Amino acid sequence: MVRAPCCEKTGLKRGPWAQEEDDILIDYITKHGHGSWRSLPKHAGLLRCGKSCRLRWTNYLRPDIKRGPFTPEEEKLVIQLHAILGNRWAAIAAQLPGRTDNEIKNLWNTHLRKRLTSMGIDPQTHEPFYLEGSSKRLPASPSTRHMAQWESARLEAEARLSMESLSSWLLKSPNKVTNTDYFLRVWNSEVGESFRKGKPVCFSPASHATATSSTTTEMGTKLEHEPDSGFSCVTMKDDHITFSPGVTNPSSPGEMEDSSDTVLQLFFNFNGHNDMSFLED
């Protein structure tokens, strides 16, 4: 089965938008709303496909878009969020009012990624990168090592600060937080790190939630299977969530191989916030 193209290609304009096209699009959406993007260009009198109109509007013409260079605070936030969310530009953009996913993606690809790399930080893992073949895996050069250590310490401190605002962030963004988002956050946090090391963990950002490690054989309803994120089973019950690391993605080889019966349980006792519906998609 071949997917039909999003629009009739012939006779439609492509490439950069002219000022008059922008004016037509703004005028139409201001008066009528965008409605169906597919039919918009026809109604507005534009020789563009609906997808092109939507992109132009959401990435450039929307009135709430903040133009201009990113502030150091915004750049810092992008780095922090990328460490947690990875290349999920839309999720990152949702935390930066007025910025689009495209803009953030460009910022990352043209500036931030290079900056981290030049500091000896792996832009994907946000950890110092190492020389290949070295048993101790030291960063490339003394000066790079120094910068990497400094940046690593800084990121660690920022991560701690992020932890403190985790629950308020969750509660502030009820529609954007999915189960996977939440578990990835926990998994990439100090809680997840302790858990991967087999230590009991206690998680209480702003006293909203606690977690302990325990052993269980009863898994309840399976909600997720996330091999890349390092946990293989997630269960949700009335007042707690359980996830099991299984054998995937241990922090060091062999570390979690016998841990399929070990699970991390998050017991929620939201003070005055018992509604957990924000954890549902």
Place this chain on the structure above:
DNA sequence: AAGAATGCCAACCGCCAGAGG
């Protein structure tokens, strides 16, 4: 001064998930 290399970013492409028939 001019051609080459690099940087930047708007726009495009293809894939995916959800909604609805």
Place this chain on the structure above:
DNA sequence: TCCTCTGGCGGTTGGCATTCT
């Protein structure tokens, strides 16, 4: 249950601007 449509997303590209040689 299947199929199609639609909007959203992340990756990639094309072309202009700037810097380098």
